[in-house]
Amino acid sequence: MAMLEVNDINVYYGSIHAIKGVSFEVNEGEIISLIGANGAGKTTILQTVSNLLHSKTGNIKFLDEEIHHLPAHKLVPMGLAQVPEGRRVFSQMSVEENLELGAFTRPKANIKEDMEEIFERFPRLKERRRQLAGTLSGGEQQMLAMGRAMMSKPKLLMLDEPSMGLAPLLVEEIFDIIKSLNERGTTILLVEQNAQMALSIADRGYVLETGKIITSADAKTLLNDDVVRKAYLGG
Amino acid sequence: MEFLFNLISGISLGSIYAIIALGYTMVYGIAKMLNFAHGDVIMVGAYICFFATARYGLNPLLGVLLSMVVCTVLGIVIERLAYKPLRQAPALAVLITAIGMSYFLQNAAQLLWTSSPKVFPSVVKGSVKLFDGALSVSFVTIVTILVCVIIMVALVLFVNKTRIGKSMRAVSEDKGAAQLMGINVNSTISLTFAIGSALAAIAGVLLCSAYPTLVPTTGAMPGIKAFTAAVFGGIGSIPGALIGGILLGIIEIFAKAYISTQLSDAIVFAVLIVVLLVKPTGLLGKKVSEKV
Ligand SMILES: Nc1ncnc2c1ncn2[C@@H]1O[C@H](COP(=O)(O)OP(=O)(O)O)[C@@H](O)[C@H]1O
Numbered sequence: 001m002a003m004l005e006v007n008d009i010n011v012y013y014g015s016i017h018a019i020k021g022v023s024f025e026v027n028e029g030e031i032i033s034l035i036g037a038n039g040a041g042k043t044t045i046l047q048t049v050s051n052l053l054h055s056k057t058g059n060i061k062f063l064d065e066e067i068h069h070l071p072a073h074k075l076v077p078m079g080l081a082q083v084p085e086g087r088r089v090f091s092q093m094s095v096e097e098n099l100e101l102g103a104f105t106r107p108k109a110n111i112k113e114d115m116e117e118i119f120e121r122f123p124r125l126k127e128r129r130r131q132l133a134g135t136l137s138g139g140e141q142q143m144l145a146m147g148r149a150m151m152s153k154p155k156l157l158m159l160d161e162p163s164m165g166l167a168p169l170l171v172e173e174i175f176d177i178i179k180s181l182n183e184r185g186t187t188i189l190l191v192e193q194n195a196q197m198a199l200s201i202a203d204r205g206y207v208l209e210t211g212k213i214i215t216s217a218d219a220k221t222l223l224n225d226d227v228v229r230k231a232y233l234g235g
Numbered sequence: 236m237e238f239l240f241n242l243i244s245g246i247s248l249g250s251i252y253a254i255i256a257l258g259y260t261m262v263y264g265i266a267k268m269l270n271f272a273h274g275d276v277i278m279v280g281a282y283i284c285f286f287a288t289a290r291y292g293l294n295p296l297l298g299v300l301l302s303m304v305v306c307t308v309l310g311i312v313i314e315r316l317a318y319k320p321l322r323q324a325p326a327l328a329v330l331i332t333a334i335g336m337s338y339f340l341q342n343a344a345q346l347l348w349t350s351s352p353k354v355f356p357s358v359v360k361g362s363v364k365l366f367d368g369a370l371s372v373s374f375v376t377i378v379t380i381l382v383c384v385i386i387m388v389a390l391v392l393f394v395n396k397t398r399i400g401k402s403m404r405a406v407s408e409d410k411g412a413a414q415l416m417g418i419n420v421n422s423t424i425s426l427t428f429a430i431g432s433a434l435a436a437i438a439g440v441l442l443c444s445a446y447p448t449l450v451p452t453t454g455a456m457p458g459i460k461a462f463t464a465a466v467f468g469g470i471g472s473i474p475g476a477l478i479g480g481i482l483l484g485i486i487e488i489f490a491k492a493y494i495s496t497q498l499s500d501a502i503v504f505a506v507l508i509v510v511l512l513v514k515p516t517g518l519l520g521k522k523v524s525e526k527v
């Protein structure tokens with residue numbers, strides 16, 4: 001059974017047709033990479049799955065339930081979380097407060113424990129727990145955004161370009177964390193321009209070009225695919 | 236002694252402005268709109284308390300509570316009916332709607348309660364004499380300042396320490412990200428209107444206890460001044476509303492006492508303009524946060 005099923009969505013910004021009949025699925029336990037150049041429509045798709053944007057057609061199912069008509073905030077307690085593009089941490093609030101907000105829909109009882117778990121994974125956040133999120137470096141903000149999403153205990157975690165603007169060493173660290181999250185049972189939908197990295201940890205991949213999915217296959221197959229190599233992996 | 240008296244009066248008037256300014260500033264912070272009908276909610280609050288206590292002989296405290304309940308409901312209804320449908324509309328459309336809502340409330344009050352002035356019975360009577368009777372301060376003045384302090388402390392604690400308060404700050408910073416946390420943005424906005432309107436009811440009662448003439452336009456001028464105070468202190472900032480309100484009250488009373496009664500309002504606004512020229516975000520206004 002697919003955990004997330006996206007069927008034939010069409011998303012518009014006014015008269016701009018940004019997503020053109022996209023369908024894909026994410027199975028439980030997988031890491032799925034959705035790769036595409038800047039402006040291909042990756043963010044639009046994630047925002048649509050999170051119901052911050054809406055499709056004119058088709059449907060979206062999460063855990064066999066239609067979700068596209070639900071208000072966005074109802075998806076989080078179902079187990080769907082997103083680390084949005086550009087991190088969007090709450091810059092005027094402390095690291096701890098950001099993490100607490102990540103657990104907004106959960107009972108209060110276990111929050112402290114879960115926060116310690118996040119701090120174990122991201123020791124740098126622990127040192128800065130009382131610092132305002134806006135004062136963190138880009139890499140630290142990315143970790144905070146991930147930690148914040150993890151606080152909701154998602155079944156499916158969607159990440160929008162977590163490597164954006166980060167130094168190579170940090171990118172590797174972030175991808176290691178994504179992998180270990182997956183090993184511990186979280187299903188991952190990873191959106192990236194950094195196709196090499198994204199496909200190297202993925203089970204399967206979809207390639208998006210100007211609002212359409214042009215190929216999908218095993219990650220290994222895509223890594224060796226001539227067209228994909230030319231367009232996204234620098235030849 | 237006169238100076239001290241004026242100072243206390245200024246702080247007290249400023250406290251009322253501050254309580255009203257909180258409504259403007261919180262709604263602006265969360266919904267990013269100027270709710271110009273806020274001043275008229277004050278007037279409704281005062282009328283409710285007037286009828287409850289003067290006409291139906293209710294205990295003043297119960298009168299205030301009833302007025303808070305009515306205004307809370309009114310605030311939520313105004314937001315749902317007038318502003319919520321315009322969530323995606325241009326700011327100018329929302330502003331015009333708010334001005335329209337303000338006139339609607341004034342006209343409705345005129346229809347319901349006529350424009351003949353009501354003499355508002357103060358909810359706290361009497362005064363205290365200090366310095367062997369050289370200085371007489373009414374209890375309303377003192378209660379007003381105390382109530383303002385209590386509201387401020389409670390609100391700062393609420394916004395900074397509670398889960399709901401934190402979710403309000405999250406919505407004020409980034410609605411989309413807040414939704415990704417599972418925060419219901421619509422109900423957060425409703426809650427903000429509810430709090431602002433309950434405070435408006437308190438402000439209305441305090442205002443009319445100090446200045447007892449109640450007419451359907453009673454809320455208009457204090458509303459505009461409190462809005463000024465909110466901008467003065469830095470719109471969106473709760474401590475800013477306090478500082479802006481108190482300063483505005485002091486400036487107004489001193490201008491009246493030592494310069495000119497007629498010009499006092501002009502002086503108040505002149506000070507505002509100077510402050511905004513020097514510091515466009517107001518005294519405690521937040522810098523626009525930068526993205527790293
Ligand atoms: N708010 C918007 N208004 C109008 N067009 C937009 C908006 N956001 C994105 N687009 C357009 O939609 C397309 C897809 O954008 P996006 O989903 O951000 O791509 P990606 O995340 O793959 O870089 C682009 O052509 C972009 O210009």
Ligand SMILES: [Mg+2]
Pocket residue numbers: 039042043044085160161
């Ligand atoms: Mg994007």
